Amino acid sequence: MKPGLLLRVFALALLIVLLVAPQAFRDFFALFVRPTQPPIYTQGNLLDITLSHLMIVAIAIGLSTMVAVSLAILVTRPFGAEFLPLSRAIANVGQTFPPVAVLALAVPMLGFGTAPTLVALFLYGLLPIFENTLTGLTTLPEDVMEASRGVGMTGWQRLTQVELPLALPIILAGIRLSTVIALATATIGSTVAARTLGEVIIAGLTTGNTAFVLQGGLIVGVLAVLIYDSLSALEKWLARRTGRLTRADA
Amino acid sequence: MSVTSASPSHDRPHWLALDRLGVLITLILLSSFLLPFALFRANRILLGDGLPLLASMQPVAASVLLLALAFGVGAALLRLPALIKLAAGFGVLTILFIAMGLSAETLMPADNNYARVSPAAGFWVLVFGLALLVTDALTRLRLGPWTRIGILLGVCGAFWALLWSGLWNELSILKEYANRAPAFWNEARTHLLLAFGSVAIAAIVGIPLGILCYRVRPVRAALLNILNIVQTIPSIALFGLLIAPLAWVAANVPGAKASGISGIGVAPAVVALFAYSLLPIVSNTVVGLLGVSAPAVDAARGMGMTWLQRLVQVELPLAFPVILTGIRIVLVQNIGLTTIAALIGGGGFGVFVFQGIGQTAMDLVLLGAVPTVVLAFAAAVVLDAFVELTSRGGRRA
Structure with a gap:
């Protein structure tokens, strides 16, 4: 994994330079535009836009995680067991909703701006996290559960000290999936006036400036790969600690 | 493959018990009355006025819809066999969709092509609540693949009939469709x-x-x-x-x-x-x-x-x-x-x-x-x- 790690540190360094001093890449991006077009996006500060993009994703996924994990805990307790098949069905149906449609349908209720994007990312982020938390909580090793009951743990103690720690790697895999989807979907939020990197890409699309499209796409792509990899690494470390395999290994 | 999940209905205490999901569905359906049912706008891009259910259609239509909803709540609350719940859910949804079309016909002023009537939040909440009832019944029935495709075809056919009958022609989404x-x-x-x-x-x-x-x-x-x-x-x-x-x-x-x-x-x-x-x-x-x-x-x-x-x-x-x-x-x-x-x-x-x-x-x-x-x-x-x-x-x- 050494060369891979080196490559990622290098990608991160390039990304930071691109965000802090975009003009340093002037000559590179000039290759993709006609001489009359600006090679670097200057209608907004790339760093600000990227931070705003990350912020929207972080808030949305943070909320999805809280709601999805609580719901999954609820339906795996005895008093919520009745809701388990239904919630599974809803999660399945929800996954067929295209993100653009969710975004577009949120606009009539919330108007233009960041709010519909947040809602769309939140809703779309719920399902993978919910599904994975369910998987994590329903596939716990039976002997461990038996032992925790045997030592006299209460339901709450079992949940916080046994079930959640054991399910954590799988929950994290869900969060990773949601985050990567949200990073890409947030770009579409620019069509409803949210401040995300989609702004740069759409500016490129409407003026026929490939360099803008490339900048926006590259930043989102590199961010997604880096975040995906760091979360995968965290998952593997946790999985090794708890001795469980994650879906990521498949 | 059809499985009846509940015991026969002569077992009174069993089906008279409350269905917990039914309580949730009832709360969702009731909360819809706090929200507007239909949205009336003087033209297609203006913000509109939300109208409550009773003000958005003729009294007869409104009372039929309310009766149907009460029936739906009953079906959701009691521990009835899943097949009955399914039929109740689909039945009430059909009445709700027809009522929406009637509401648009009532609200649209004559000879005015600029005004728009569209379903508002209350309608969508009702649809969501009833869809929950239907989904729950379907998951409990554990239908085989061909039956599922059959139900899908049935629902598509029902929608096609609704659109073909022209009942929804006064709704804004179909006005947009008619224009293009x-x-x-x-x-x-x-x-x-x-x-x-x-x-x-x-x-x-x-x-x-x-x-x-x-x-x-x-x-x-x-x-x-x-x-x-x-x-x-x-x-x-x-x-x-x-x-x-x-x-x-x-x-x-x-x-x-x-x-x-x-x-x-x-x-x-x-x-x-x-x-x-x-x-x-x-x-x-x-x-x-x-x-x-x-x-x-x-x-x-x-x-x-x-x-x-x-x-x-x-x-x-x-x-x-x-x-x-x-x-x-x-x-x-x-x-x-x-x-x-x-x-x-x-x-x-x-x-x-x-x-x-x-x-x-x-x-x-x-x-x-x-x-x-x-x-x-x-x-x-x-x-x-x-x-x-x-x-x-x-x-x-």
Whole structure:
């Protein structure tokens, strides 16, 4: 994994330079535009836009995680067991909703701006996290559960000290999936006036400036790969600690 | 395959008990009365006035609807057999949809083509609550694949009848449709062509690639990594990035332009959708082939089959359900992603979504978004049923 790690540190360094001093890449991006077009996006500060993009994703996924994990805990307790098949069905149906449609349908209720994007990312982020938390909580090793009951743990103690720690790697895999989807979907939020990197890409699309499209796409792509990899690494470390395999290994 | 989950109804104490999910559904249905049922606007882009249920239709229609809703609440609250709950859910939904059409007919002023009536939050909350009732009944019934497809066809038929009867003609979304019916069907064709065409190409290319990855281990890691990275590129960027190279191909490769390749339009859309489709198809092919049981392959080898015979007659048929699952994921995903193709002139339902966003005309957004959701949902139901059918056949064989 050494060369891979080196490559990622290098990608991160390039990304930071691109965000802090975009003009340093002037000559590179000039290759993709006609001489009359600006090679670097200057209608907004790339760093600000990227931070705003990350912020929207972080808030949305943070909320999805809280709601999805609580719901999954609820339906795996005895008093919520009745809701388990239904919630599974809803999660399945929800996954067929295209993100653009969710975004577009949120606009009539919330108007233009960041709010519909947040809602769309939140809703779309719920399902993978919910599904994975369910998987994590329903596939716990039976002997461990038996032992925790045997030592006299209460339901709450079992949940916080046994079930959640054991399910954590799988929950994290869900969060990773949601985050990567949200990073890409947030770009579409620019069509409803949210401040995300989609702004740069759409500016490129409407003026026929490939360099803008490339900048926006590259930043989102590199961010997604880096975040995906760091979360995968965290998952593997946790999985090794708890001795469980994650879906990521498949 | 139909299973009755509750005991017969002469068992009074059993069905008289409260259904916990029913309580939730009842709360959802009741909360809808706090919200407006219909939205009236003087023209298509103005903000409208929300009207409560009782003010949005004739007293007769309103009382029939209220009665039906009370009946629905009863069916949800009691522990009745799932089949009865299902029938109640569908019945009340039908009445609700008809009532929405009647409400639009009542509210639309005569001789005024600018005014718009659309369903408001209260209507959607009612639909959601009843959909929960239906979904719960369906999950409890554990229907077989053919029955599920049958129900899907029935629901589609009911909707078609509703639209054909003209009951909904006064609703704003159908006013938007009436203004651009030819364009709608044109974009529908493009949408289907883009979504299904790209999946077909991806399957033709992806399954052999998957077989290659399965046989040659070093190729597997490298190819899957590359495809993984392609997935992280945001769709609008990938669509955009393909404009330049395809424009170059159109200008410099003889015959390319004549065959319809150009920088904007359908070509970059198909290529981008194809690129997104490859990973799930390739990786599911690999996973499916790896999952074929070793004794089956051994037996085939023992019978003296060549590797090609083993692949075609044993491994691929056994891996088929998993490969089909990959195709299902991709098809549902591409039906949604095709909306974005409209940004680069690729057409499809996205045209209406983005036009609507541009004009702040939300009914136009719905005209693009609703068919997309319906298509994606129908594709998921049908392919899920096929996956189940093929995996059963595999076990029997």
